[in-house]
Amino acid sequence: MKQTYFPYNPALKQALLSVSNLMEAKIKTRDGQLEGALQQMATNGGKFLRPAFFWLFASLNGQPTEEKRPPLIKLATSIEVLHMATLIHDDIIDDSPKRRGRVSIQAKFGKDVAVYSGDYLFTIFFDLITTTTEGTPFLTINAKVMHRILRGELGQMADRFKQNQSLLAYLRNVNGKTAALFSLAASEGAHFGGADQRTVTLAKQIGQNVGIAFQILDDILDYSSGDRLNKPVLEDLATGVYSLPLLLALKTDPTELTPLLNKGRQMTLSDMERVRELVVNIGGVDQARQLATAFTKKAEEKINRLPAGSSQQALNKLCKHLLKRNS
Template sequence: MIKRKIITMKNRWQHYPLISTQLQAVNDCIHQRIVCNNPSLQAALLAMADNGGKYLRPALLLLTARACNPQSSEHDDRLVKVAASIEILHMATLIHDDIIDDSPKRRGAVSIQTRFGKDTAVYAGDLLFTVFFDLLIETMPGSSYLTTNARSMRQILNGELGQTGQRFNTRQGLKDYLKNVNGKTAALFRLAAREGAHFGGGDEHLTGPAAKFGQNLGIAFQMLDDILDYTGGQGLNKPVLEDLTTGVYSLPLLFALQQSGTAAQLGPLLAKKRQMTLADMQRVQEIVIASDAVKASRQLAGRFTNKAIENLTKLPDNRARRFLHQMANQLLKRTM
């Protein structure tokens, strides 16, 4: 069983050959930490850890560390633990998001709250938060980065609360959207890149550009997620259905609502709110795709990707920085 898991992990890290050893160490660290005496909770935690996450945020942290300091050791235990803390925080927020949204699936698999029940899911998310704090205490005693992590958690929460406050609001603007995305998605990308620069041993003047790179990359990443919700497959995709049902209007829909003709078509459908039928949602998707909204969304995502790449030029030119550049471009072009 253990050998099968290791083989699977190695296949997962093939996209990050420069840091594959460290990513395996991060994965091992997570599995060692998410241990408890409750069988159902333990099963839920392992299911979340093994359900196909790409470890994008730990990879961002480790690559930024290597970019800022090419001599950064791949056997740095503290760096591995900090990277693990980022992924554990991410996992906890995903579990809680699925509970709030009543999501039946996560990453193509049955969600924790659907498979094990909401009670176990809440406990799983809470336990992950405690593991996150344990890792911070071990790796950052007396460091200002304890405060940095606390502020990042508040930004994530504020982004989620801001999005909740805009539910079913057809008059929300791009400024509202960006404010929420800066919190709920970009804050964790920013934290990963910033901590990579700092704990990788890079000079202090590299921390700022690294943080800005992560933030802009995170914004572009969320925008592409929003676009793929509408264009990523045949028929109505699950995230679109969930978003429309719960009143979360993502970037393509917001752009479509800015066009008077398209807004007139969407208005009566969105006015139904939670009473929208599947046919209504499919019609919303068709209207959005037929408009210029997807094109406008891609252009805006491209702008933030270019900002991220510009931030990268402030870091030393080396193999890791070039890999980060490649990562930014690949995220913009991804189809899933």
């Protein structure tokens, strides 16, 4: 478990350790192969960013009491479990050989075990939220978030190899597959931490903006420093997922890009490297970075309207760390 995006915070560190321990207990199963796959995913270098986000919003009015901690830990864990399940299924769909620099579950254990692993995590997710959100609107909200995530993934699949994809379509997909979970973590944390409705609404908006900025910066890293993320450079390009830098470069100057992209799955490594060069030279990366900065600034403006305190300060630092991910 890493905490790359957060300053040292003893209370947060303890909360994330509790999340990690609960997750480890929940993924135990009598099927040795399934448990092995889940253990690999749980210890595969995740940063626990979303549960940390949840905890910071749950702590806006001070650290939760010992009485309130157990249900909050369950909710924070549910968010990471849902995130893990979507990652496993993503790797199956993309036939990805690696996840976080290590062999992916589907590559190591096979697609059958990977599918069952993702499904098993969904059952853990439902168990965690049904025991903590009953009598609140968040049982329904969690269901709607799952629907948004699926819509985002379906939208991305429908837009594969589509060179005329609009910025609106890109943002709609990102709102589902990435921003929805950040928004849930923030608003759910604020609500169950005892914040008023105004703050819960602010939290939801902050999570959405941070999630969009996070995905854009992830897209940029494919073109600028993929090795640092331990993911194959331009893996998305190889599967026809056109991320923001490429889409912006296409709108600016498609002359040399179009013939290369027209090759579809027949693109060679040399072709992909040329696309990478063109996207950078045309300015797609710089334009994408500007958009990520704009969404981050929106989040920062709203964070400044939250109750003052250590959690608000940590959230402000988070936004600055996010912007540094591509430097």
